[in-house]
Structure formats: structure tokens, C-alpha cells
Amino acid sequence: MQNASSSLAVCDLAKSYGSVQAVDFVSFEIAPGEIFGLLGPNGAGKTTLLECTVGLREPDAGTIEIGGIDARKNPGAVKAKIGAVLQSTALQDAMTPREALRLFGAFHARPVAPERLIERFGLGEKADARFETLSGGQRQRLALALAFVNDPALLFLDEPTSGLDPQVRRELHGAIRQFRAEGRSVLLTTHYIEEAHALCDRMAILHRGRIVASGAPEELIARSPSHTRLIVRAARPLDCAALAALPGIFSAVENGGAVTLQTRDTGPAIIELARHLEAGGNELLDLQVKKTSLEDVFIELTGETCA
Amino acid sequence: MKGLAAHLLMTLRLNFRARQAVVYGYLVPVFFLVAFGSVFRSSVPPLLHEMGQLITITILGGACFGMPTAMVSERERGVWRRYRLLPGSTAGLVVSAMVARYLIVLLAVVMQFALAWCLYRTPPPAHPLGELVAFSAACFAFLGMGLMIAMLAGAVPAVQALGQAIFLPMIMIGGVGVPLRALPVWARHVAGFLPGRYAVEALDASYLPGGPGLAGSFFALMALAVIGIAACVAGSRMFRWDAGQKLPRSAMPWIALALAAWAGVGLVADRTGRLALPLDAKAHEGPISNIIAPSTAGNSSEPWRNVTPAEIAAVNFDQLPPDSGVVAPIADNLDDLPADSKERVAKIAALLDHWPPGQVPDIVQRVRNLLSAAAVFDVLEDPDEGAVARVILDDIRRQAPDDELKRILTYIIDHPDSGAVLTRAQALGAQGQITEGAARERMEMYAAKLLERVLGKVHDSGNP
Numbered sequence: 001m002q003n004a005s006s007s008l009a010v011c012d013l014a015k016s017y018g019s020v021q022a023v024d025f026v027s028f029e030i031a032p033g034e035i036f037g038l039l040g041p042n043g044a045g046k047t048t049l050l051e052c053t054v055g056l057r058e059p060d061a062g063t064i065e066i067g068g069i070d071a072r073k074n075p076g077a078v079k080a081k082i083g084a085v086l087q088s089t090a091l092q093d094a095m096t097p098r099e100a101l102r103l104f105g106a107f108h109a110r111p112v113a114p115e116r117l118i119e120r121f122g123l124g125e126k127a128d129a130r131f132e133t134l135s136g137g138q139r140q141r142l143a144l145a146l147a148f149v150n151d152p153a154l155l156f157l158d159e160p161t162s163g164l165d166p167q168v169r170r171e172l173h174g175a176i177r178q179f180r181a182e183g184r185s186v187l188l189t190t191h192y193i194e195e196a197h198a199l200c201d202r203m204a205i206l207h208r209g210r211i212v213a214s215g216a217p218e219e220l221i222a223r224s225p226s227h228t229r230l231i232v233r234a235a236r237p238l239d240c241a242a243l244a245a246l247p248g249i250f251s252a253v254e255n256g257g258a259v260t261l262q263t264r265d266t267g268p269a270i271i272e273l274a275r276h277l278e279a280g281g282n283e284l285l286d287l288q289v290k291k292t293s294l295e296d297v298f299i300e301l302t303g304e305t306c307a
Numbered sequence: 308m309k310g311l312a313a314h315l316l317m318t319l320r321l322n323f324r325a326r327q328a329v330v331y332g333y334l335v336p337v338f339f340l341v342a343f344g345s346v347f348r349s350s351v352p353p354l355l356h357e358m359g360q361l362i363t364i365t366i367l368g369g370a371c372f373g374m375p376t377a378m379v380s381e382r383e384r385g386v387w388r389r390y391r392l393l394p395g396s397t398a399g400l401v402v403s404a405m406v407a408r409y410l411i412v413l414l415a416v417v418m419q420f421a422l423a424w425c426l427y428r429t430p431p432p433a434h435p436l437g438e439l440v441a442f443s444a445a446c447f448a449f450l451g452m453g454l455m456i457a458m459l460a461g462a463v464p465a466v467q468a469l470g471q472a473i474f475l476p477m478i479m480i481g482g483v484g485v486p487l488r489a490l491p492v493w494a495r496h497v498a499g500f501l502p503g504r505y506a507v508e509a510l511d512a513s514y515l516p517g518g519p520g521l522a523g524s525f526f527a528l529m530a531l532a533v534i535g536i537a538a539c540v541a542g543s544r545m546f547r548w549d550a551g552q553k554l555p556r557s558a559m560p561w562i563a564l565a566l567a568a569w570a571g572v573g574l575v576a577d578r579t580g581r582l583a584l585p586l587d588a589k590a591h592e593g594p595i596s597n598i599i600a601p602s603t604a605g606n607s608s609e610p611w612r613n614v615t616p617a618e619i620a621a622v623n624f625d626q627l628p629p630d631s632g633v634v635a636p637i638a639d640n641l642d643d644l645p646a647d648s649k650e651r652v653a654k655i656a657a658l659l660d661h662w663p664p665g666q667v668p669d670i671v672q673r674v675r676n677l678l679s680a681a682a683v684f685d686v687l688e689d690p691d692e693g694a695v696a697r698v699i700l701d702d703i704r705r706q707a708p709d710d711e712l713k714r715i716l717t718y719i720i721d722h723p724d725s726g727a728v729l730t731r732a733q734a735l736g737a738q739g740q741i742t743e744g745a746a747r748e749r750m751e752m753y754a755a756k757l758l759e760r761v762l763g764k765v766h767d768s769g770n771p
């Protein structure tokens with residue numbers, strides 16, 4: 001059942017290319033003022049899903065509602081309400097940012113003034129420069145400005161920080177958080193786990209066209225069956241069987257001179273470990289505590305590493 | 308509409324900012340104008356009969372290279388992906404791109420008219436509105452083909468290859484680069500299946516002084532409309548907005564539809580006899596003074612009778628070009644001609660019996676008129692120039708006994724600037740007009756070649 005107040009509601013969306021099921025009956029919703037992430041390895045179907053949602057591709061099945069409008073029946077009405085930053089879109093070399101904003105704004109009933117967008121996205125110095133002279137970061141800021149020409153309530157960002165340096169990436173993260181602060185909804189696809197964790201209120205992990213998990217990042221971690229890992233180095237060799245038998249410790253595996261222990265209760269496990277070493281007259285040289293991360297969850301669900 | 312207007316203006320602005328587009332869109336047409344002006348200098352005024360061809364080349368360049376290059380380049384950069392996100396249909400943007408190209412080509416054509424007038428005093432179109440309609444029809448047909456090229460080409464280099472595949476046949480055997488009158492019969496038939504021929508025909512009809520205008524180019528305009536509609540439908544059905552999109556399998560029937568339009572137009576033209584060169588005994592040439600260059604040293608008495616045998620013997624035949632060459636050719640006989648040419652030449656031979664310039668009382672002027680008619684066919688590179696010369700020389704031999712003809716021809720050779728010469732022979736089917744200088748030069752050559760025959764120095768194999 002779709003929530004009437006959703007910014008975006010996708011239900012049972014499917015799209016195949018020949019024998020390849022790129023999107024396999026996917027459903028999700030985005031609430032107003034929410035950043036929703038689609039996380040997945042390359043080829044998971046993120047871009048196809050996003051392109052179906054914004055009307056670039058015709059899905060084989062499913063429904064898409066944007067602001068209560070059936071996007072498949074009224075694509076024109078929906079396009080007037082959304083903004084999108086797609087992967088690998090450039091402009092003509094000789095076009096300037098100001099001209100581009102004016103041109104794309106002319107297709108909308110109430111466009112935002114180009115000057116406001118130029119100021120907001122820090123394009124003042126390059127407003128009248130040819131597109132070919134813009135840096136990667138400036139091009140991406142122009143892409144965001146173009147997505148804003150119609151003051152959209154819902155933004156689609158397809159891997160917006162891909163290939164950008166860390167400084168520019170941080171700037172864009174700030175801009176995306178600002179969208180949320182203004183009450184806009186954002187659908188963000190990314191293969192950067194840290195980015196998804198840092199930005200998204202909720203996310204879905206997509207694998208081979210299917211959503212294999214969804215929720216807030218902390219919920220996904222909490223739901224994970226993975227345990228906190230204690231990586232121990234001692235002065236003398238450790239007995240893995242004895243360590244695995246300690247209260248609160250589930251397993252002990254030796255790996256390159258260190259032993260990795262898995263536990264759910266980190267504090268009591270460390271106390272038991274210390275007692276065990278003291279009783280055996282062994283000396284603790286190094287102890288690292290590694291909590292379950294989103295990356296662990298991702299690898300666990302997809303069997304693949306991300307960026 | 309506001310968005311499409313903004314897109315149209317932006318496309319025009321970007322075109323003029325791109326150096327390559329300006330070179331191809333405006334400097335190349337100037338190059339063609341000057342090249343044609345250098346090659347076709349014998350017409351009066353120069354380029355009068357070549358402007359239709361020149362404009363067609365300009366339209367072809369803009370429509371089959373300029374527009375698809377811009378569209379494919381934008382598609383490769385993802386611009387059309389971005390356009391797809393805009394409210395409104397993509398078709399509107401395609402139409403806007405085509406209208407922009409129409410205006411870009413129109414400016415290039417206006418520039419060509421102005422330059423032709425400045426450089427050669429070539430007049431502007433006789434029927435400006437008709438010329439605009441003909442230009443629009445040709446643009447529509449070629450822009451449709453350009454849209455198809457843009458959809459078939461996966462990348463910019465492929466545009467060049469596909470464009471050349473259309474451009475070169477039309478230039479070489481389609482009546483666009485090499486004039487139809489200079490093409491062999493088989494090529495004239497092939498040209499009927501290529502759109503360029505109809506563009507030239509429609510443009511010439513409204514351009515040439517005394518031309519029939521729109522009324523006389525109805526078939527050509529309809530042919531361009533049919534070809535354009537088929538190409539636009541095919542191009543829109545194959546439309547690709549993303550560089551990653553492959554050409555769908557369903558594209559083949561649409562390509563076949565576009566080519567079927569070419570074939571259909573050609574077949575109808577062939578069945579209705581439109582592929583033969585015009586030959587109209589009633590062709591209007593105006594008063595005879597319009598087609599005969601005035602004499603510079605006229606003499607109404609019969610001084611040719613005073614030509615002596617010594618003067619006849621002094622005529623030098625050493626520098627005459629061979630009969631089988633391209634200058635002043637004479638067909639050895641008419642038996643080897645293709646059927647179409649044989650029929651045409653027979654009609655010309657029949658027309659000579661009633662052709663006014665061939666009936667004037669002054670025998671010297673009559674022979675000059677006939678010889679210069681052969682010169683007109685020669686200079687205009689008519690495909691049947693040698694055969695026409697053959698029938699004209701045969702006709703002259705029937706005008707007077709050999710003894711008189713020797714003296715008449717010697718007199719004409721010794722007085723190359725006397726009397727008057729024809730600079731056109733439209734009633735006999737010669738398409739175009741030549742300069743007086745060219746007419747006198749070739750007339751003298753034909754006079755010498757005929758004198759060789761009358762003196763028995765040269766014998767033809769087939770005909771009397």
C-alpha cells in the first residue's frame with residue numbers, strides 16, 4: 001500500500017534487456033524531506049531503476065507515483081516537478097552556464113532566475129565561460145544548478161560524486177544536505193558506502209536488480225548477524241580453541257600471527273580475554289576492536305566489495 | 308513554445324560559435340561558387356545555369372553533414388539525454404534543430420546569390436517567392452535524409468561516411484555537380500532516382516529568367532515532398548536519444564521506406580518521360596536578336612564570292628582538335644548512338660528544316676548560325692554534342708554546292724569576327740547560353756573541319 005504523502009512511490013517496477021533482468025520487481029517509497037539511497041555494486045541495476053523512474057526508459061511493469069501523479073501516464077507533468085543529475089551528461093562546448101540555465105529554464109512554467117542559481121551553486125566566476133573550460137567540480141555544480149531550474153520537490157542524483165576529488169565531494173555533500181533542509185526529497189544512487197552512510201536517511205541495497213535490504217543505515221547494521229571483531233596479538237602463541245571457549249566469544253580464527261575473535265558483548269569479552277592471558281602468563285601486545293560496518297553488511301548481502 | 312524558441316536561438320548561436328561549422332557552412336559554399344564560376348565561364352552571365360546546382364550542393368552540405376554531425380555529437384555528449392528530462396516532447400526539439408539548420412542554410416544561399424552577383428553579375432532569382440518554395444522543399448527533403456543519417460550513425464565519423472554515400476553519387480551522376488546535359492543517357496536515368504535532380508530542377512525553374520516558375524516544377528516539388536516525408540517518418544521512428552542505444556531491428560523497414568520513396572519517384576518520372584532532356588521546337592527564345600551576337604564588321608554584299616582558290620588552299624588545318632576529342636567533336640556516324648540519343652538527334656535534324664536561324668536569306672549568315680549552333684552544344688558539353696555537330700554539318704552541306712561552300716567556309720574562317728553568331732540554341736534542345744567569344748572560336752573550328760571534308764581531306768564513314 002502506497003503512502004499518500006510519499007514524494008515517490010515505486011511499486012513492483014521491472015525492466016529487462018533481452019534475457020537480463022536489470023530491475024526485478026522493485027518497490028520502495030521516499031518521504032518528503034528524506035534522502036533515500038540506492039546502494040549497489042556496478043551492474044546492480046541502480047541507473048536503470050533511476051532512469052525508469054525519471055521517465056528516460058519505459059519499464060516493463062510496475063507503477064511510479066511522484067507527488068501523487070502517475071509518472072507513466074503523465075510523464076510531462078512529472079518532469080515539471082523533478083530535477084535530475086544524470087551520469088555522463090555534458091553540454092555543448094561553446095555553451096555557457098548562464099545560457100544553459102536560461103535555455104533549460106525556458107521549458108518550465110516558473111523557472112528559477114539563472115542569477116539565483118549561479119549564486120547558489122558558486123558559478124559566478126564561470127557564469128559566462130564556455131562549458132569546455134569548466135573543471136569537473138564546476139561541471140557537476142552546473143549539473144546540480146540545471147536540476148534546480150524548476151525548483152523541484154524531488155531530486156534524482158545518479159552517482160553525483162563519482163570521479164570527483166574529496167574536496168569537491170565534500171562540497172556536494174553539503175549541497176545535498178541543504179536540499180533536505182529545504183524539505184526536498186532526494187533519491188541518490190551511489191557505490192560509495194561511506195557516502196551513503198553519511199548522507200542517507202534510509203537506503204536500499206540493490207543486488208542483481210533486487211532490493212536485498214532496506215532501512216536506515218544503523219538499522220541495517222543492527223540487523224546484521226555479523227559480530228564485533230577483536231583482533232588480538234600476544235607475546236606467545238594463542239590457543240584458538242581455548243579462546244573460542246571463553247564466555248561471550250563465538251569464534252577464534254588465527255590469521256597471520258593475530259587471532260580474530262567474534263563477540264556480541266565487547267566489554268565482557270575483553271575482560272574474559274584479559275583474565276585468560278593473565279592466567280596463562282601471556283602478554284597482550286595489541287588489541288583492535290572493529291565494530292560491524294555498513295561495508296560488512298554490504299559484503300554480507302551481495303558477496304561483492306563496493307568502492 | 309518558449310522553450311523551443313530558446314532552443315532554436317541557442318542552436319543558431321552555437322553554430323556561429325563553432326569554427327568548423329562556419330567553415331563548412333559558409334566558406335565551402337563560397338569555394339564551390341568560385342570553382343563553378345571558374346569552370347562554367349562560358350555561360351552568359353556566368354553561373355546562370357549552374358545556380359540551381361550550387362544551391363543544391365549547399366543544402367546537401369548543411370542538411371546531410373551539418374545537422375547530423377551536430378545531432379550525433381550532442382547525443383554522444385549526453386545532451387539529448389538531458390533534453391529527454393524536459394517537459395514536452397523530444398519531437399519538438401528535433402523540429403527546432405531542423406528549423407535552425409534551415410535558417411543556417413538559407414543564410415548561406417542568400418550569401419551565394421549576393422556573391423554571384425558581385426563576382427559575376429549573375430542575376431538574382433527571376434521568381435524569388437517560387438525560389439524560396441523550391442529551396443524549402445529541397446531543404447525539407449535533405450533535412451529528412453540528414454535526420455536518418457543522424458539516427459543511423461553511431462558516432463560522428465560515421466556521419467561523414469553516410470553523408471558521402473549520399474552526397475557523392477548526387478554530385479557525380481545525380482545532376483548536382485555535373486550538369487544533367489553533360490551526363491550520358493544511363494546516368495540521366497539514374498539521376499531520376501536521386502533527389503538531387505529534382506532539387507536542381509525545382510530551383511532552376513524559379514531561378515532562370517523565362518523559367519516556368521513553380522507551375523513548371525510541380526513534379527519536382529512533389530518528388531521532394533514525398534522523399535522528405537518518407538525520410539522524416541523513417542528518421543523519427545529510428546530516433547536515438549542516447550549514445551548507448553543500438554539501432555533497433557525494426558529500423559530496416561523504415562530505411563526501406565525512405566529508399567522506396569526515391570525509387571517510386573524515379574519510376575514515375577521514367578514512366579512519364581521526365582528523364583529525357585527537354586527538346587521543344589516551340590521553345591521561346593524571344594526575338595532572334597536575343598540569341599545572335601551582333602556583328603562587329605558586317606557586310607550585306609557577297610564578298611565570299613571573291614574568295615580565291617589560293618585563299619582556300621592557304622587554310623591551315625594543322626591545329627584542329629581531333630573529332631573524337633572534347634573540343635569541337637564530330638560523331639563519325641550516328642549508328643552507334645544509344646537509342647535515346649539517336650531519337651533526340653533525329654528530332655534535332657528534323658527541327659533544323661524549320662529553325663528560323665537556319666532559314667535566313669544570307670547564305671554566309673545562315674552557315675554561321677548553323678555552325679555556331681554546333682558550337683553552343685559543344686561548349687555546353689551536351690552529351691550528344693558530336694552527333695548534333697554531325698547532323699548540323701550534314702545540313703550545311705545541303706545548303707550550297709561544294710564549290711560555293713568552299714568559298715563560304717573559307718570566308719568565315721578568314722573573317723572570324725564578321726557577321727553574327729548564336730550564343731544559345733534552346734529551340735534545338737541546348738540547355739544554356741555561351742559567350743560570344745566561345746561561340747566564335749568553336750564556330751571557326753567547325754568551319755575548318757567542314758572545309759576539310761568538302762575538300763576531301765577527311766572522309767566520314769557512315770553518313771553523307
